[in-house]
Amino acid sequence: MIHTPHITHIVIAFLTAVTVACGGSDNNDTSTTPPASTGPPTTTQNPCPAASLAATNAVGSARVDKTNGRLTADPRGTLGDILWRHQAHEGRLGPLAAGNPQASADVGEIAVIQDEGDLIAAANTFDLQGTGLRFTPRSGVYDISRTDASFRASLGSALTLGDDDSMSASVAFAFNFYGVAQSMAFINSDGNITFGESDHASTARSVSRLLSGAPRIGAFFADLDPTAAGRVYLRTASDGFTVTWCNVAVFDSTRRATFQTSFFPDGSIEMKYAAAPTWTATDGIAAIAPGSTTAFAAVDLTTAGSRTLTSNGGAIGERFSMRPDLDLVALARKFYRTHGDAYDQLIVWTDDVMTPEGAFSFESTVANDVSGIGVDRFNESAQFGSAGRLNSVVQMDSIAKFPDDPLTKFLGENNTVSVMGQEVGHRWLAYMEFSDHNRQRSGALLGRDEAHWSFFFNSDASVMEGNRIQDLGGGGFKTIAAVERYSLLDQYAMGLVRDVDVPPMFYVESPTNVSNNAAADSAPRVGVTFSGTRRDVLINDIIDIEGRRQPSSDASPKVYRQAFVFVVSNGRTAATTVTAKIDRIRRAWETFYSQATDGRGRVETRLQTGT
Numbered sequence: 315m316i317h318t319p320h321i322t323h324i325v326i327a328f329l330t331a332v333t334v335a336c337g338g339s340d341n342n343d344t345s346t347t348p349p350a351s352t353g354p355p356t357t358t359q360n361p362c363p364a365a366s367l368a369a370t371n372a373v374g375s376a377r378v379d380k381t382n383g384r385l386t387a388d389p390r391g392t393l394g395d396i397l398w399r400h401q402a403h404e405g406r407l408g409p410l411a412a413g414n415p416q417a418s419a420d421v422g423e424i425a426v427i428q429d430e431g432d433l434i435a436a437a438n439t440f441d442l443q444g445t446g447l448r449f450t451p452r453s454g455v456y457d458i459s460r461t462d463a464s465f466r467a468s469l470g471s472a473l474t475l476g477d478d479d480s481m482s483a484s485v486a487f488a489f490n491f492y493g494v495a496q497s498m499a500f501i502n503s504d505g506n507i508t509f510g511e512s513d514h515a516s517t518a519r520s521v522s523r524l525l526s527g528a529p530r531i532g533a534f535f536a537d538l539d540p541t542a543a544g545r546v547y548l549r550t551a552s553d554g555f556t557v558t559w560c561n562v563a564v565f566d567s568t569r570r571a572t573f574q575t576s577f578f579p580d581g582s583i584e585m586k587y588a589a590a591p592t593w594t595a596t597d598g599i600a601a602i603a604p605g606s607t608t609a610f611a612a613v614d615l616t617t618a619g620s621r622t623l624t625s626n627g628g629a630i631g632e633r634f635s636m637r638p639d640l641d642l643v644a645l646a647r648k649f650y651r652t653h654g655d656a657y658d659q660l661i662v663w664t665d666d667v668m669t670p671e672g673a674f675s676f677e678s679t680v681a682n683d684v685s686g687i688g689v690d691r692f693n694e695s696a697q698f699g700s701a702g703r704l705n706s707v708v709q710m711d712s713i714a715k716f717p718d719d720p721l722t723k724f725l726g727e728n729n730t731v732s733v734m735g736q737e738v739g740h741r742w743l744a745y746m747e748f749s750d751h752n753r754q755r756s757g758a759l760l761g762r763d764e765a766h767w768s769f770f771f772n773s774d775a776s777v778m779e780g781n782r783i784q785d786l787g788g789g790g791f792k793t794i795a796a797v798e799r800y801s802l803l804d805q806y807a808m809g810l811v812r813d814v815d816v817p818p819m820f821y822v823e824s825p826t827n828v829s830n831n832a833a834a835d836s837a838p839r840v841g842v843t844f845s846g847t848r849r850d851v852l853i854n855d856i857i858d859i860e861g862r863r864q865p866s867s868d869a870s871p872k873v874y875r876q877a878f879v880f881v882v883s884n885g886r887t888a889a890t891t892v893t894a895k896i897d898r899i900r901r902a903w904e905t906f907y908s909q910a911t912d913g914r915g916r917v918e919t920r921l922q923t924g925t
Contacts, residue, residue, distance in 0.1 A: 353554035353578050356464035360588060362560035362572055363469075363545075392678040394522035395670070396707075397697065400643040402612035402633065403435045418652040421893040423900060423920050425649060425877055429884045433645050434668070440596055440634040441616055444589030449602055451581040454493065454627050456602065460619035465574045465586050466556045470549025475503040477539040477565065480512035486552050487579040491529055492604035492627075501548060501557050503540055505598065506532035507575065510605065517763060518672055519599065521610065525629055529605035532631070533575035533585040536598030537565040537672075544570065554578045564595050571595035597671050601631020640668040640881060642678070642707055646698035649879060653921065655699075657877045659706040659741065661734070661919075663896055664881045665888075669711045674725070675733060677740035681705040684870075686863035687807045688745030706741045710734070713880070713892055720902035726837045727796040730899055731906040735777035738876075738907075738917075739800065740765065742807040744778045748851055749858040758821055759851065762835035769836045770846070771821040774801035777910065781838050783822070789845050791822055796838030799910040806853065806863065809870025810914040813862065816853040822846035874907075875918045 418427050427433070446461040473481060480502045489496050491509060500512040504519060508528040517523060519535050540546050544562035549555075556576040563570060572588035583602065587593060600615060602625075609628025617623065623630070646660060669676060681693040682705065695704040710716075710733075720730040728736075744767050750756040761768035766779040773780025777800065781793035803819060805811045825846040832842055878900050882888045900919050907917045 353576060354466050354468050354549070354551070354556070356462075357467040358464050360572065360592065361465050361467050361469055362558065392522070392676050393680060393694070394525055395520050396642050396678055398521045398610055398612055398633070399435075399639050400641050401610075402438075403639065403641045403644070418648065420921055421880075421888065421890075422897055423878065424893050424896050425653060425879045425921060426882060426888045426893065427645060427648055427879055428882050431884055433641055433648065433881060434883060435639045435641065437636050437638050438632075438634055439636060440593075440598070442587045442600065443593045444587065445616075445619075446584060446586045447600075447615060447618060449583040449585075451490070456583075456625045456630060458613070458615065458618045458623040458625075458630065461584065463586050463589070465558065465588075466549070466554070466576055468549050468556075469547035469558050469560075470556065471547065473501060473546045473548055475501070475540050475546050477503060477541050478514045478516050479503045479540075480508075480514040482512065483548055483550055483555075485555055486550050487555075489555070489577055489579065490581045491531075491577075494529070496529070499555060500528075501546065503538055503546065503562075505534035505536050505538050505559060505562075505571065505573070506530050507557060507577075508605075518670065520670065521599065521633060524599055524601060524603050524631075525607050525610055527603070527605060530601075530603045531575055531577065531583055532599055532601050532603070533573050534559070534571055534587075534595065534598045534600060536571070536595060538562045538571060538595075539565040542566075544572075552579075561592070564597075569594045569596060571598075596636045597634060599631060599633045601629055601633075603629035603631075635671065637671060638666065638668055640664060640709065642709065643698055645879070645881060646700070646704070646707065649877070650699040653877065655701050655703050657704060657875050659708060659738065659874065659876045660704070660879055661738075661876050662707065662709045662879045662881060663713045664709075664711055665713065665883055665886060665892070667712045667715070669709060673711075674715070675708065675710045675737050677706060677708045677737040679706050679741055684742065684809070684863065684865070686857070686861045687742055688747065688860055689742075706738075708734075708737045710737065713896060716895075716899070718895060718898075720899045727839060731903050732777050732797040734899075734903050735797070735800070735906065735910055736766075736779070738874075739778050739804065739808075742809075743804055744776075744807075746803075746807065746856050747859045748855040750851075750855070751849055755859055758823065758849070759819075760834075766835075768821060768834040769832050769838065770823075770825050770834060770844070772819060773803075775799060775838075776801045776804055778804060779838050781840070781842075783820075785820075785848060786843075789847065791825075791844055791846065791848075793838070793840055793842045796840050799912075800915075803853070803856075805911055805914060806867070808911070808915065809863065809865065809867050810872065810911055812867050813853045813857060819851045820848050821851065823849050872914065873916050873918055877921060878919055 444463050446463045448459050448461045449456045480500050482500050485497050485499055496509045500508045502513050508530045511528045513527055540562045542563035545560050547558040554576050558574040561570050561572050572592045574586045577583045607628045609626050611625050611630040613623045615632045681695040682689050682691055695702055716730045717724050723729050747757050759771045767773040771780040772783040775782040775795035775798040777797050782795035784792045784794045802816045806816050825844045828844040830842050904917055
C-alpha cells in the first residue's frame with residue numbers, strides 16, 4: 315500500500331520541536347570560534363583544482379528535461395513541507411493582522427485575502443558563503459556552532475558521478491551518527507552523504523524527502539549536476555571522511571556551488587562554503603537528519619555565529635529559496651476568521667509565483683478518512699484552523715501562469731481545468747497498488763512519484779495522467795486521448811461509483827519501440843506508439859492489496875465544497891480583471907468536474923450557497 319508516511323506524527327513534531335537553545339553554561343559563550351576537530355590540515359585558500367573551477371560544460375539545448383512536461387510535486391510530501399515552512403516563518407512573519415476589514419473581502423464568489431506581512435515570507439536567500447558550521451553530538455542531540463571557512467587541504471581522489479548519481483565508500487573509522495555506528499557512506503551528486511542506502515532520485519530535494527529518507531548529511535541538498543561543470547572529490551582516511559563539491563553546476567543553470575563536508579572519529583561534522591563569487595547557487599537545504607524522522611528543527615544557521623543552535627534529536631537545518639513563500643497554514647487561519655468552516659478544500663491563487671521551484675501547482679491533503687485508496691487515515695485540519703471539515707488545500711499559484719480562456723491547451727495536453735482536475739484529484743489519487751498476474755504486489759499502474767498513473771496504463775484519459783490506449787493487436791499499442799476525465803477507477807477512489815462499476819483495465823508491460831522515448835513517469839501524450847505485453851487488471855486485484863474502499867460509494871458525499879481564495883501581496887490591490895479571470899475559471903471548473911465525473915459528482919464553489 316502506498317501511504318502518506320506517518321504524516322500525523324510529522325505534524326506534531328513540527329509544531330513542538332525545540333529549535334534554538336541559547337541559555338545555560340554550555341551554550342552561552344560562543345563568540346570565540348571553537349577549536350578545530352581532529353582531522354587533516356586546513357587551508358585558507360580554495361583547494362579545488364583550477365581545472366574544476368574552470369570546467370563549464372554546455373547547458374541549455376542539450377540538457378534533459380527532468381519534468382518531461384509533467385506537473386511536478388509529489389502530493390504525499392507537500393504537507394510536511396507546508397508545516398515546516400510555517401514553523402520557519404513564525405520567526406520571520408508577523409502575527410496574523412487583526413481587525414482590518416479590508417484585508418479579507420469577498421469579490422463575488424472569490425475570497426480576496428490581503429497579505430499584511432502575515433502570510434508571505436520574503437525569499438530566504440542563501441547566506442552561508444564564506445562560512446563554516448560544526449555539528450557536535452551531545453547526549454542524543456547536535457549543537458551547531460560557527461567555525462572558520464577553511465577547507466581541508468587534501469581533496470583526495472576525483473569521483474566519476476553523473477547527474478542524480480551515487481557511489482559508495484567505506485568509512486575508515488568508527489563514526490557514530492545519531493547513535494548508530496556507520497561503516498559505509500554513499501556520496502550523492504546532489505550535495506549530500508547518506509548512510510544505509512544511496513539517494514539518487516530525481517524528485518524534489520524537499521524537506522519531506524530529507525525527513526523520510528535515509529540518514530543524511532546534507533551540506534547543500536539541491537539538484538546539482540557534476541556532468542555539466544565541476545568535480546566531486548573524496549578523501550577517506552582514519553582521521554576523517556571528506557567530500558568536496560568543486561564548482562559543481564546547478565542542474566540546467568549557470569549557477570555553481572563549491573563546498574566541503576567532513577565527519578570525524580569524534581562524531582562531529584563540518585560544513586564549509588566557498589565565498590562569492592565562487593558560490594552562486596541559490597536553492598537548497600543545509601541540514602543533517604537521522605532518517606525516517608518525525609521531527610525537524612527549522613533554524614537560521616547564520617545565528618550560529620552568536621549562539622549555539624541545538625537540535626531536538628531529529629533533523630536540524632535551514633531551507634533556502636529565491637522565491638517568496640506563502641504560509642498556507644497562516645492563510646487558512648486568516649480565511650476562517652471571516653468564513654465559516656464549511657469547505658472541504660481551499661483552492662488558492664496568488665499574484666506572484668510562490669510554489670517551490672519545479673512545481674507548477676500542488677495539492678496537500680490535510681485530513682483523510684477514507685481507507686482502501688492507498689493513503690493512511692489522519693486528521694490535521696485543526697492546524698489550519700478547521701474543526702474537521704477541511705481535508706485538502708490546493709495551491710494553483712500565480713494567476714498569470716494561466717491563459718485567459720480556461721479551455722486553452724497550454725501545458726502539454728493540459729488546459730487550466732484539467733490541471734485543476736489533477737490537483738483536486740490528488741485528494742484521493744493516484745496511490746493504489748494491485749495483485750499482478752503472478753499474485754505479487756505491484757505498483758505497475760503508477761508513474762511519477764508513485765502518485766500519478768503510469769504513461770503505459772490505459773487510464774481512459776484520466777486527468778491523473780496515463781493515457782487512453784488503443785490495443786492495435788499483435789503486441790502494438792497507441793495513445794489516443796489524454797487528460798479528459800476521471801476514469802471509473804478514479805471515481806471509485808473518489809466514492810462516486812461501486813467497485814462492481816469499474817470495468818477491466820490493462821497496462822503494457824516492458825514497453826519497447828516507444829515512438830517518443832516516453833517512460834512510465836512521462837506526461838500524457840497523444841499519438842505515441844509502442845510495443846509490449848498487455849496485462850489485464852481487475853478492481854478485485856486492487857482490493858486484494860488495498861482493501862475495499864470505506865466508506866462505500868453509497869455512504870460517500872457526491873458534492874465537494876470548495877472555496878476559491880486569491881492572495882494579494884502586501885502593498886498591492888486586487889484588480890477587477892484578475893478576480894474576473896479567477897471567476898471564469900471557477901465557473902468553467904464546475905462544468906468540467908460534472909462532465910469529468912459523468913454527472914455523478916458536483917463541486918460547489920460558491921462562498922455562500924444560495925447566491
